[in-house]
Amino acid sequence: MILAIETSCDETAAAVIGGRGEVLSDCISSQMSMHAEFGGVVPELASREHLRNLRPVIEQAVCDSGAGMDQFEAFAATCGPGLASSLVIGSSTAKAMALAAARPFIAVNHMEGHLLSPFIGLTDRDGPEPCIGLVVSGGHTMLVHLLEVGRYQVLGSTRDDAAGEAFDKVAKLLGLGYPGGPVIEQRARDGDPRRFDFPRGLMGADSFDFSFSGLKTSVRYLLDKLGGAESDAQVMADLCASFQAAVVDVLVAKAVRAAGVYGGIPVALSGGVACNLALRTRLQQELSSAGIVCLLPQPRFTTDNAAMIGYAAWCRHRLGFSSPLDHDIDPNWRLDQPAGGLASGPASG
Numbered sequence: 258m259i260l261a262i263e264t265s266c267d268e269t270a271a272a273v274i275g276g277r278g279e280v281l282s283d284c285i286s287s288q289m290s291m292h293a294e295f296g297g298v299v300p301e302l303a304s305r306e307h308l309r310n311l312r313p314v315i316e317q318a319v320c321d322s323g324a325g326m327d328q329f330e331a332f333a334a335t336c337g338p339g340l341a342s343s344l345v346i347g348s349s350t351a352k353a354m355a356l357a358a359a360r361p362f363i364a365v366n367h368m369e370g371h372l373l374s375p376f377i378g379l380t381d382r383d384g385p386e387p388c389i390g391l392v393v394s395g396g397h398t399m400l401v402h403l404l405e406v407g408r409y410q411v412l413g414s415t416r417d418d419a420a421g422e423a424f425d426k427v428a429k430l431l432g433l434g435y436p437g438g439p440v441i442e443q444r445a446r447d448g449d450p451r452r453f454d455f456p457r458g459l460m461g462a463d464s465f466d467f468s469f470s471g472l473k474t475s476v477r478y479l480l481d482k483l484g485g486a487e488s489d490a491q492v493m494a495d496l497c498a499s500f501q502a503a504v505v506d507v508l509v510a511k512a513v514r515a516a517g518v519y520g521g522i523p524v525a526l527s528g529g530v531a532c533n534l535a536l537r538t539r540l541q542q543e544l545s546s547a548g549i550v551c552l553l554p555q556p557r558f559t560t561d562n563a564a565m566i567g568y569a570a571w572c573r574h575r576l577g578f579s580s581p582l583d584h585d586i587d588p589n590w591r592l593d594q595p596a597g598g599l600a601s602g603p604a605s606g
């Protein structure tokens with residue numbers, strides 16, 4: 258069994274993963290409502306909350322799993338990317354537990370956690386397989402060629418805002434609060450996605466990069482022209498639906514093209530935006546008509562959680578990876594970067 262901790266942003270989370278990669282417990286304490294007041298995550302408040310909540314969250318995760326403390330084979334934590342003052346709390350805790358138990362510590366890249374999350378609970382597969390990962394979160398948007406666990410080639414990423422960030426910023430412009438994704442999705446349900454013609458950034462470009470800042474600016478110009486949208490529920494719904502459609506169009510088109518370029522390998526969707534039903538449905542439809550397998554994560558593993566960190570650690574542990582106890586956090590740790598040259602194991606991740 259592996260105990261995993263996630264504290265990279267505004268969720269304090271711990272999970273226990275069993276010997277076959279199954280999730281035995283998954284406990285999250287969200288700070289979302291606290292940060293909502295400020296329209297985004299306040300790093301100083303986030304780290305204080307992690308300090309307060311981490312111990313009870315770990316105790317709950319251990320208790321729910323039914324495991325004894327002596328049953329853990331390894332201790333894992335997110336070491337980047339994320340907020341430095343938050344990362345350090347979860348990673349120091351996991352290292353201390355590993356040291357006390359004389360067991361290995363496994364540093365996990367938060368984006369690797371997202372990337373591998375669609376494979377959690379797939380009993381017909383023995384772990385992750387080669388695929389195109391479409392990772393869409395609040396901080397990142399990228400297309401990744403997953404060759405094998407620990408070998409990732411980033412094909413493209415956002416040149417400005419991440420998709421989730423665009424949802425959050427547009428929701429703020431519309432006065433809908435934070436986080437923006439769920440509320441925009443909800444408003445969009447009653448809206449006409451064709452009413453407003455928003456730009457599809459880099460849609461026709463050869464590269465697999467994304468750009469969402471032009472879309473956000475278009476929403477702002479439109480709002481100026483309309484004199485706001487708060488007073489007209491239909492305009493608000495149409496605006497949300499049209500914005501969402503623009504984001505979904507680009508994400509789906511690029512993912513389908515990438516899968517085609519790499520020989521029709523499966524596409525695995527992940528990240529906080531992956532719980533958006535419009536995105537899940539469109540991606541599945543387009544891939545299915547192209548004869549490509551679509552792997553969707555369970556909704557509970559889309560937004561930040563420790564189960565995905567534990568699952569990534571489990572994948573690494575069975576390949577013999579571990580990290581030294583002086584493995585530092587890296588707020589900008591790139592997915593395709595070895596762990597600062599510090600990770601030990603048969604091959605550097």
Ligand code: KG4
Nearest residue numbers: 394395396421436438439529530533560561
């Ligand atoms: O992966 P995540 O929990 O945190 C990061 O690692 O960034 O993603 C959070 C992001 C937020 O920007 C949030 O607005 C977005 O995921 N999100 C959604 C939905 N639920 C969360 N975006 C679109 N539709 C949703 N239903």
Ligand code: ZN
Nearest residue numbers: 371394560561
């Ligand atoms: Zn995340």
